[in-house]
Amino acid sequence: MREIVMQTTGLTKRYRDLTALDHADMTVYKKDIYGLIGRNGAGKTTIMKVITGLTESSGGEFRLFGKSGSDADSEKKRIGCLIENPAFFGSMTAYQNLKYYALQKGITDEKQIDKALDLVDLTGVKNKKFRKFSLGMKQRLGIALAVMDNPDLVILDEPINGLDPIGISELRETFRKMSSERGVTFIISSHILSELYMVANRFLFIDKGKILKEITKEELDLECMRCHVVKTDDTKNAAVIIEKDLGITNYKVIDSGEIRIYDENIRPDEINKLLVRNNVNVSGIYETGISLEDYFKSLVGEERS
Numbered sequence: 233m234r235e236i237v238m239q240t241t242g243l244t245k246r247y248r249d250l251t252a253l254d255h256a257d258m259t260v261y262k263k264d265i266y267g268l269i270g271r272n273g274a275g276k277t278t279i280m281k282v283i284t285g286l287t288e289s290s291g292g293e294f295r296l297f298g299k300s301g302s303d304a305d306s307e308k309k310r311i312g313c314l315i316e317n318p319a320f321f322g323s324m325t326a327y328q329n330l331k332y333y334a335l336q337k338g339i340t341d342e343k344q345i346d347k348a349l350d351l352v353d354l355t356g357v358k359n360k361k362f363r364k365f366s367l368g369m370k371q372r373l374g375i376a377l378a379v380m381d382n383p384d385l386v387i388l389d390e391p392i393n394g395l396d397p398i399g400i401s402e403l404r405e406t407f408r409k410m411s412s413e414r415g416v417t418f419i420i421s422s423h424i425l426s427e428l429y430m431v432a433n434r435f436l437f438i439d440k441g442k443i444l445k446e447i448t449k450e451e452l453d454l455e456c457m458r459c460h461v462v463k464t465d466d467t468k469n470a471a472v473i474i475e476k477d478l479g480i481t482n483y484k485v486i487d488s489g490e491i492r493i494y495d496e497n498i499r500p501d502e503i504n505k506l507l508v509r510n511n512v513n514v515s516g517i518y519e520t521g522i523s524l525e526d527y528f529k530s531l532v533g534e535e536r537s
Contacts, residue, residue: 237297238294238296238297239294240292243294244289244291245278252441253282254275255292255442256275258443258446263411263415263417264419264433265431266433266434267432268422269425269428270437271423274423274439275442282294283296284308284313297385310383310385312378312379312385313378314375315389325360325361333377334381351379351410353399353402354373366394371393372403384416385416387418387420390423404430425525429449429524432449434448435449437528437532444532458519458521460503460520462491462493463490466512467485467491471485473512480493500518
């Protein structure tokens, strides 16, 4: 059974008349790269702030490394985060800035500074003053600060902002390597699903403070994959007939009323006739399959363009 790193139950945050987070349930397992997907203002940052203690919740609870309530506070030292832009000093170099924060964190081994800079590919500019950094370099230095003390859980809010395509690709590889080799768990937010899709293994969709869906990458692929949908009130018998009489094995029973067939060379009319002949009611057969962006739009109730 996978170890649960962080779990929320009914987590709520209100700001006077605004409910920024509305009874949110989510579960993050060890070594997950967990993607928070939502528009600006959806509630992604609020979740991160509650988990890290930057703001207090209005209700519900969260467990961190198996502990809850006041017991979870001591576990927050195992978190590295980049939620708001760190206050780096423009007149100091990248190395000097990290050394300043290392002293604040009680880090005595300066090799950890070099390792953090190397992870985000800033070793070559570690003696360059921060004010001369590009936006992408500043973002990477923030990530270096988040991982400098070897955290078990890293929380990053929009970490790819300002990065060029090569920088984004390199950062993805860094996250994968830290997850697979060091067992680090990541929670990463973005409003760009296509970028998170390239690195995350699980996703949480949120809009207007409400959790819309928590889903694995494999489940997301099935949701978006082009297929034929058979709507019937007897999926059990329908699946047996489809497999036995038509030899179709690449299908999935979604629920009590839907079967998705991923075989491209099928004839919907043939399936319909066969099922009706075997006294299985068919309310519809149609083709579906959408892009990641359209999938998100369907969750939040937007019309596709």
